[in-house]
Amino acid sequence: MATSSAFIHTNILDAEQFLREDLSCILETARQIQQLYTLAPDKLYQVLQGRVLASLFFESSTRTRLSFETAMNRLGGRVISTVGFQFSSISKGETLYDTMKMVEAYSDIAVIRHPVEGSSRIASAAIQIPVINAGDGSGQHPTQALLDLYTIQQERGQIDGIRIAFIGDLKFGRTIHSLMKLLYNYEVEMVFISPVDLALPESYRKELGQRGITFAESEDLKEIWDCDVAYITRIQKERFTEQSDYERLKDSYSINRAFLQASRRNTLIMHPLPRVNELSTDVDDLPNAAYFRMASYSVLVRMALLTLCLKAELPVI
């Protein structure tokens, strides 16, 4: 059984910090929790009893915040929570460093969402308790990437050997970049599908080359048909200088049920949500549409991370 003592990390700050064995430990812990949740929920409820999570959302992200808060509650821990402009001391000119010194005294572990890239690292450096990055600006969102990884493993049985397509905004898409970095630890092929304006940045192409990862780039959604996994993301209106470009692309990058049924690999459909037009609701009840199940996986993976970072032990059943 994977134990917290084998996990060397105290903070979850970015996707690069993990070796393959770290990822295996996280995925295995999440799997054990999934099992315990069915077999012995009462015991699971003792794991973090008496511990306090500071849920610090300097910008709003309901999906991520509630996922973490549920994870802490299901492990028996407690949550103190604050969102956006409620950070009154920040509005009085307090630095992130000072805020975190306060948080350190109040809680056992902190989750931080912040609009500025690198904030979670600054926050973590300020204090001794574990810090989990829940997305910092255009930076990373490692817990999203970890739940994506868990989804692939649960739905496809394994990660090695898959061919995965990334679709949408490859230029700014934080979740895609974080997941890519985790997948560097596995034997996978990647296909990048986007309009030219939102193509993968050169720095990432270079990384892929250096690691010898087989990849292809395309503007054609039909490439999905030859992939095991399609990871679809939103194309954000605010990324375009010309409104007309957005309107044109919005329609061309829209995936529906009829289109997917031409897949030759029964492609697993993933999406970090929220979705707008890029993924039709008629896909929802396809068995390989995984995006709603991902919300459940998100709680399990975050339960695993809270357990591991706090060096708590799971109950034996």
Added chain:
Amino acid sequence: MATSSAFIHTNILDAEQFLREDLSCILETARQIQQLYTLAPDKLYQVLQGRVLASLFFESSTRTRLSFETAMNRLGGRVISTVGFQFSSISKGETLYDTMKMVEAYSDIAVIRHPVEGSSRIASAAIQIPVINAGDGSGQHPTQALLDLYTIQQERGQIDGIRIAFIGDLKFGRTIHSLMKLLYNYEVEMVFISPVDLALPESYRKELGQRGITFAESEDLKEIWDCDVAYITRIQKERFTEQSDYERLKDSYSINRAFLQASRRNTLIMHPLPRVNELSTDVDDLPNAAYFRMASYSVLVRMALLTLCLKAELPVI
């Protein structure tokens, strides 16, 4: 002892869904909880341990939200909560359907307050976990009506046989319409007192006729003196096109202690709160002023609903 297994409902969406036996079950469960709260609060605290309530207030309603959150906490359950503009994914264009699929993965039961009529039914149709409507626009507010019913039973001993006056905005008053519908299951007489502009809509008059319920309409507050219960509601400024009409009515529909002491039936005074001018504070310490006690009843009734919808069992003492 009433048990959850006898209660066939999973969702609480509107007042029409209940038969008299359902209402009896809810009222009896609330009464048992009231007793347990005095005799064995520690046991009560185990009833929903490990369960998570999603408290989803798409519009703010502090009174209702805190009542539900206290109810869940007093049963040992946990709460994840979000209010108003914190629903960041909604602001990114997410549908209520997609939001609810997320909520389903995070929690065991959801309470939803929404500005649009019918939202709670849409929310409930999207997911498998129980949904409780905490008010949806000009639609229904069934848990308010249920606590009103519990109040009448506790304060008057029984519901059958009472003569109840509804006072104020009978045209738009959501709480009045929901309570009326519950009272269709009992032998009651109704008196409707309002300015002409805010009179009971024709559709409700027709319903009353079809069900053979004795009722009267009046503009005269003195009708209260012959009623067992007076259910007073706020007259909302924003309902009037002419400000002068509002100012005139605001004063004429104001009930005070001296007026009530002329009652021939020791009329029970109810109000869903908040109040403004329509109910004077000099009424507060009359023994038959029930409106502050209604806050306690609200927690008990919501504890009953959470228990029943989750098919949990109350402890035996």
Added chain:
Amino acid sequence: MATSSAFIHTNILDAEQFLREDLSCILETARQIQQLYTLAPDKLYQVLQGRVLASLFFESSTRTRLSFETAMNRLGGRVISTVGFQFSSISKGETLYDTMKMVEAYSDIAVIRHPVEGSSRIASAAIQIPVINAGDGSGQHPTQALLDLYTIQQERGQIDGIRIAFIGDLKFGRTIHSLMKLLYNYEVEMVFISPVDLALPESYRKELGQRGITFAESEDLKEIWDCDVAYITRIQKERFTEQSDYERLKDSYSINRAFLQASRRNTLIMHPLPRVNELSTDVDDLPNAAYFRMASYSVLVRMALLTLCLKAELPVI
């Protein structure tokens, strides 16, 4: 061992309500909790199990709110919480009295932060459950003063005999005024250092004289060098009619490491936080910089107050 039964107060409303023996009881209870937190956190977690704290912040104060919510959670209690404009019924015209009658029905104890002086007393008068003032306008902030007192005792070993400097806005500084009042119960000397425009009000000087407390006033920060404790506060921009006055003072009232090293008494540095320019970050790692440790003390003192006001007993170990 100090027991709750020896504590006669139910509400914490202002600094004047306490005799020296009350303060001893609070400080001793906080010290016991500090010990229990190390030796038997699981037992501590039972102290307020099943109790509900209403955390009512009519204005935002993240530091104080999260401190109280952590305190309640660490004692095993539950929290219902609301901040600022979420008080929807207030926006509909509800009085504080009516709001508190609701809160009384929902919770076992209430913490209230309000922009209007005297609000916590009004709130407390409305209801039977304990009320703790978490700051009301230009009025008092007694729990801040109590944690300041605990800090002095923990860091200096005792309170009697110290010479304490108050620096900054002595005219409007709520925390300074509250702490002064608590210190009236001890044998201390006070030094007041501020720009003339922000000097101690005449009423306080009179109080000091009547109580025979030795004190001095100065504009010179160097007075700190002869004090055991320096209590530094923010100079708020909004207090000045002339922006240029603020800019000039902002720089002159800024304390750094080099300045403090000239101290002849190894002066303990306290600050209620947040800080801006008045206290340099290069002071942070001096051993006598107590302001970050004050966050930990704040939780202990508030745990003590919740325990004492609710007449709960601490576990014996």
